[in-house]
Amino acid sequence: MDDGKPTEPKAKWWSRPTAGRSASTAPQEPSPVEDAVPLVDAPAARDGAEPEPEESVAAEAVPRAPQPLHEPDQYSTPPYGGPGPWAPAPPVQRPVPTPAHGTPVPPPHAGTNGAGTNGAGITTASAPTPAPPAAFPPPAPLPQQPQGGQQPHQQQPQHAQPQPQSQPHQSQPHQSQSHQSQPPSPQWLQYDPWGAPRQPLITNPGPPLGSDAGRPGNRRGSVLVGALLLALVAGGIGGGIGAYIERNGGLTQVELPQDERNGGGRAPDSVAGIAASALPSVVTLHVSGSSESGTGTGFVLDNKGHILTNNHVVAPAGSSGDITVTFSGGETASAEVVGKDSGYDLAVVKVSGVSGLKPLPLGNSDNVQVGDPVVAIGAPFDLSNTVTSGIISAKDRPITAGGEKGDGSDVSYVDALQTDAPINPGNSGGPLVDTDAHVIGINSAIRAADSGSTTGGGQAGSIGLGFAIPINQGKRVAEELINTGKATHPVIGVTLDMKYTGDGAKVGQKDAVGKSSVTPDGPGAKAGIEPGDVITEVDGQRVHSGEELIVKIRAHRPGDRLDLRLTRGGKDLSMTLTLGSATGT
Numbered sequence: 143m144d145d146g147k148p149t150e151p152k153a154k155w156w157s158r159p160t161a162g163r164s165a166s167t168a169p170q171e172p173s174p175v176e177d178a179v180p181l182v183d184a185p186a187a188r189d190g191a192e193p194e195p196e197e198s199v200a201a202e203a204v205p206r207a208p209q210p211l212h213e214p215d216q217y218s219t220p221p222y223g224g225p226g227p228w229a230p231a232p233p234v235q236r237p238v239p240t241p242a243h244g245t246p247v248p249p250p251h252a253g254t255n256g257a258g259t260n261g262a263g264i265t266t267a268s269a270p271t272p273a274p275p276a277a278f279p280p281p282a283p284l285p286q287q288p289q290g291g292q293q294p295h296q297q298q299p300q301h302a303q304p305q306p307q308s309q310p311h312q313s314q315p316h317q318s319q320s321h322q323s324q325p326p327s328p329q330w331l332q333y334d335p336w337g338a339p340r341q342p343l344i345t346n347p348g349p350p351l352g353s354d355a356g357r358p359g360n361r362r363g364s365v366l367v368g369a370l371l372l373a374l375v376a377g378g379i380g381g382g383i384g385a386y387i388e389r390n391g392g393l394t395q396v397e398l399p400q401d402e403r404n405g406g407g408r409a410p411d412s413v414a415g416i417a418a419s420a421l422p423s424v425v426t427l428h429v430s431g432s433s434e435s436g437t438g439t440g441f442v443l444d445n446k447g448h449i450l451t452n453n454h455v456v457a458p459a460g461s462s463g464d465i466t467v468t469f470s471g472g473e474t475a476s477a478e479v480v481g482k483d484s485g486y487d488l489a490v491v492k493v494s495g496v497s498g499l500k501p502l503p504l505g506n507s508d509n510v511q512v513g514d515p516v517v518a519i520g521a522p523f524d525l526s527n528t529v530t531s532g533i534i535s536a537k538d539r540p541i542t543a544g545g546e547k548g549d550g551s552d553v554s555y556v557d558a559l560q561t562d563a564p565i566n567p568g569n570s571g572g573p574l575v576d577t578d579a580h581v582i583g584i585n586s587a588i589r590a591a592d593s594g595s596t597t598g599g600g601q602a603g604s605i606g607l608g609f610a611i612p613i614n615q616g617k618r619v620a621e622e623l624i625n626t627g628k629a630t631h632p633v634i635g636v637t638l639d640m641k642y643t644g645d646g647a648k649v650g651q652k653d654a655v656g657k658s659s660v661t662p663d664g665p666g667a668k669a670g671i672e673p674g675d676v677i678t679e680v681d682g683q684r685v686h687s688g689e690e691l692i693v694k695i696r697a698h699r700p701g702d703r704l705d706l707r708l709t710r711g712g713k714d715l716s717m718t719l720t721l722g723s724a725t726g727t
Contacts, residue, residue: 411577416517417529419579421470423502424572425449426521427477427491429456431463439520439572440467440491441502441581443620447493450620451571452586453482453554454544456489467493470527481623483726485631485696487543487554487586488616490623502573505580507612510534510559518563518585518608520572532563532606538683540693541609543587555689557697558609559583565608574610583610615697632700632721635664636671638688646676646709647691669719672710679707695721 408414423442427449429435438455442448449467456479459465465477475493482489514534522528539560544552561574565585574583589607622629637659642648649666650659651673659673660666671677678685680694681704698704700723708715 520569522566536560635661
């Protein structure tokens with residue numbers, strides 16, 4: 143610690159003490175650092191007395207100087223080189239604050255090797271030596287206890303960098319008169335030989351001595367505090383956003399991706415194309431009478447308002463009931479019965495005062511093949527505009543429907559088209575169309591799993607067995623109903639034995655009133671049919687029962703010629719028959 147008294151000049155590090163020799167001196171050069179406080183003060187300088195001779199000073203100070211770990215180099219390393227590995231590193235007075243890592247320092251000065259002693263052999267603090275070669279790292283110096291209560295500075299690792307002192311130390315005069323005091327070189331101020339290279343200290347001053355701004359521990363603490371604060375802020379923000387999303391279902395409304403391409407139209411022969419073409423011509427009928435009511439389907443025949451449907455659809459209205467027609471667009475109109483026939487299970491109703499009607503084109507049921515795709519349109523269970531699809535499962539399927547009255551007057555005989563398109567109660571009277579959206583049949587009956595065939599008036603569901611009246615037969619009957627109000631049936635003029643269980647249709651012996659089963663002068667009598675004959679074929683198609691014979695006959699028009707095969711007394715016979723006509727009910 144300086145107390146204002148003049149001090150002795152510092153020793154220069156141009157020589158190194160060797161065993162048995164006095165310290166050699168080097169040519170005079172300016173002291174690198176004149177303001178450094180010596181690690182060991184001379185007694186004379188502290189007391190203000192005359193300096194003692196060099197021998198006494200050396201004798202007193204040497205025991206306090208660091209001793210080399212090995213014998214000094216007898217070859218005396220040149221004065222401009224750094225200390226070798228056999229000698230301890232010279233003491234360095236390092237300031238407490240250090241600059242940030244990576245700050246460059248000036249290159250080593252060529253005028254000194256950084257180690258020296260004064261004339262008395264006392265090691266003093268002076269300008270440090272340049273860093274030794276990488277092949278010989280310097281050993282750590284032995285700790286020294288400075289006088290005057292001055293705390294020794296800990297030597298920093300090699301990567302640490304020094305900071306300049308804020309308070310310059312008073313320079314001390316050299317003990318040897320031969321070494322004159324000279325101003326120090328600026329680039330050697332606060333130079334640390336063990337620190338990382340940096341720019342000259344005069345161009346990059348550090349914080350004042352004793353400042354904590356450059357301490358690595360403080361920097362790490364600041365970084366830690368900053369990271370902690372950042373984590374707390376981020377956690378708070380994240381928690382707030384998460385709570386908002388959980389309570390409000392998200393920052394924005396959820397929009398799911400969707401195909402934005404224009405669906406465009408559909409092929410005319412697709413189910414969608416067929417439905418789009420046929421639906422405007424299909425109507426739903428709501429029928430109510432004095433004792434019952436029902437729902438069915440129909441389709442427009444012409445621009446005059448004629449609509450074709452099933453007889454069992456309009457039957458509940460009787461002679462005084464109400465029939466309401468609802469079009470596919472929702473418009474409604476009242477309708478009246480034009481004509482009906484229970485044997486064919488067909489009826490025609492007409493609406494008045496309705497414009498913009500679109501008739502549904504009629505196809506040719508004789509051209510239909512098994513496997514052709516079809517579409518059924520109707521109102522199953524009052525669900526209007528219902529579309530189902532399937533194929534033609536079979537042709538010329540003889541079925542009978544009705545018979546609820548018990549006298550057979552309401553039984554219909556149909557040589558039907560079979561389809562697997564779902565048909566349910568409410569589909570009755572609706573169109574069965576082909577891929578051209580042309581009507582090929584009128585949906586009339588279904589086969590129920592529990593109760594046999596039904597006209598659709600019951601509540602049995604579809605099991606894939608639906609039956610439609612061929613449109614060729616429906617067209618003929620509809621024309622007759624529109625023109626005359628009644629339909630004609632083809633007949634052969636015989637009464638059949640419906641209880642016969644053998645193969646074929648047997649002609650009975652007597653009719654219901656006890657007369658002959660073959661009508662005199664009727665078509666059968668003219669062809670040569672006799673009571674007891676069994677008819678087995680019609681136009682080459684096998685007949686297995688009386689119902690099948692009636693169906694085959696009803697599939698023709700009055701006046702058509704039929705080729706029959708029959709057995710009589712075990713003999714096979716063939717004959718030709720021209721169909722007669724009878725008025726239906």
